[in-house]
Amino acid sequence: MSYLISKLNKAVRTFVSLGKPADCLIVVFFPHIQPHSALRPYVRHYLLLHVQLSNTPSAQRIKPIPPDADQSLFFYPRSVAQTIVNRNGETRPNPSSIFVGQQTSRINILHGEDHLIIQVCFRPGFLYQLLGGMPATEFQGKEIDAECLMDAGITELNNRLREETDYRRMIDLIESYLLKRIDSLARSLQLEPIDRAILAIKETNQLLSLDWIADQACLSSRQLERKFQERLGMGPKFYARIARFDRAFKLKASNPQLDWLDVAYACGYFDYSHLMRDFRQFAEVSPTMLIAQDNASPGTGNRYHG
Template sequence: MEAPFFRFYRPCPALQPFVSNYMLMHVQLNPLLPRVANPYPTNPEQCLFFYARDAVEVFNYAHEKESTSPPSIIVGPQVARVNLRMGYDQLTIKVGFQPGGLFRLFGMPMWQLLDYSIDSSELAGREISRINEQLRELNDYQQMISLVEKYLLSKVAALKNDAHAVDKVAQLMLQSHTRPFSLDWLASEACLSARQFERKFLERIGMSPKLFMRVVRFAQAYRLKNQQPNLDWQDIVYRCGYYDQTHLIKDFRLFAQVTPTMLLKEDAQAPIKLFPGSPF
C-alpha cells in the first residue's frame, strides 16, 4: 500500500471569488480489515466532490438513511451530521466554495439542497460524467486538480448569476464567528431590508442567517479542538463566543448528535483523519 496523500490547493485567481480551496486525499486501507465509519459533522462549506476510485457509503442522520455515493456529488448547506465509510482505495477531490459560489456556478437555490447531496450529473449532465471518466484514468494528482479547475473555469465563462452583497456578508460572518451580529445590521451591510436579506440569504446560502452563525461557531469550536487537543473546553467556549459550556454541548448534540467528548472519541477510532472546511 502507498503512503496516504493529503493536500489542500489554492484555486487560480480567476476562480477565487467562487472557490475557497481544493482538497485531494488518496488513502489505501487494508482490505483485510472491516471498513470503519468516519464522523463528519456539519460545517458551513458547500462542496463538489469527486470520488475517482472507490465509492463512499454515506449515512445521513437527517434522513436516517445510508446510500452509496455516485462518482461525483454536490453537497449543499448541511445541518445534520453524516458518517462516511470510505472504500479501500479512496481518492477524493473536494472543491470547497466561497459563500454564494455554488449558487452562482450552478444556479440552484441552496435551500433546496439543505441536508441533501445530489448526483452532480443531475445539474451538470454529461460534462461531469466526462470529468469522472478522465479522473479515473489519471494517476498524477496535479493533473487531476488541473482537470477539475479547467471545468470550473468553463462554468465561470458561462456565468449567469452575478455576485451579490449577501455573499460578502456571509463571508464576513465566516471570518467573525465570535461577533454577535444582529439581523438588522447584517441586512444594512447588504443594503437590504431584514426580510429581503433573509430571503436572499436562503437562496444563496441555504439556511437562515441565525442558523448559519451557529454552524460557523460550532465548526470553529470543533476545528480548534482538533488542532489543539490539549486546549481546555472552557478556553474553546471563550474563544468561539459561546455563552457557557452548556451552550457548546447543546450545539454539539444538534450538529454532531453526540457530546464533544464522544465526538473526539469517534474521531480517534476512525481510520482516516478528515478536515472539513478550508485552511486558507
C-alpha cells in the same frame, strides 16, 4: 500547470502510516490547495486525500461528518464511498461526483478500500450561482449527483479522473472544467453585498446582530431572510450557529491541548453549555465524543465530507 505544481508542493504532506485505525495507510494528503487566481472569488480551496484501507474492517472505515459552514463539490475517482442512512448500518452508494448542500445534521460516510476524495470547497452561497439560480432549499442537507445538474463536461471529467494517476493532473483537470464553467456564467457571477454578509458570518468569532448583517447586505430584515434561504437554505441566525460550531470543532481538532471552555470563548459562545448544546444538536454526541470518533476514523483530524 507550473503555478499549480508550486502550490501543491507547498501544500503536500505525505504520511507513511496513520496509526488509527490499524492498517490505514494515507498515501497522500493535500490539505489546502489554493485555486487559480481567476477562481478565487468562488473557490476557497481544494482538498485531496488518498487512503488505502484494503485490510481495514468496515467498522473502522466510518468517518463522522457533522455540519460545516461550506458548500462543496466532491469527486470519488476510485472506490465508491457510501452514506450510512440509518442506525441499522444500511448504506447508499455515492455517485462519482456530488454536490453537497448546507448540512444541518451529522452524516456518517463509509470509505471504500481505495478511498480517493477530491473536495472543491466553494465560497458559501456560491452554489446558488453556479447552478443557475437553483434555490439552496432544494439541496439543503442532500448529496446530489453532479452529473444530474451540470453539463456533459462533468461526465467526461469523472471519466478522465478515473483514468488519471497523477494527483497534480487531477486538480488541473478539475480547474480546467471550473474555469470553463465559470467563464460561461461570468455575467451572472457578480459578488453582491449579501455574499459579503455571508462571508462575514463565516469568518468572524464575534456575535453579529441581524440589523448589522442586513445593513452590510443593503437589505431589510425580511429581504435578508429570503436571500439567505435562497443561497444557503436557512436563515442567518441558524447559519451563524453552524458556522460557530464549525469553528469550534476545527479549532479543537487542530489544537487538542486547548480546554473546551477556552474553545467556547474563542469561538464566541457565552459558556460551555451553549457549545455543548450545539454539539448535541449538530453532531449528536458530546464535544469530547465527536473528537474521539473523528480521531478513530480514516483521515484522522481532517475536516472533509467523506
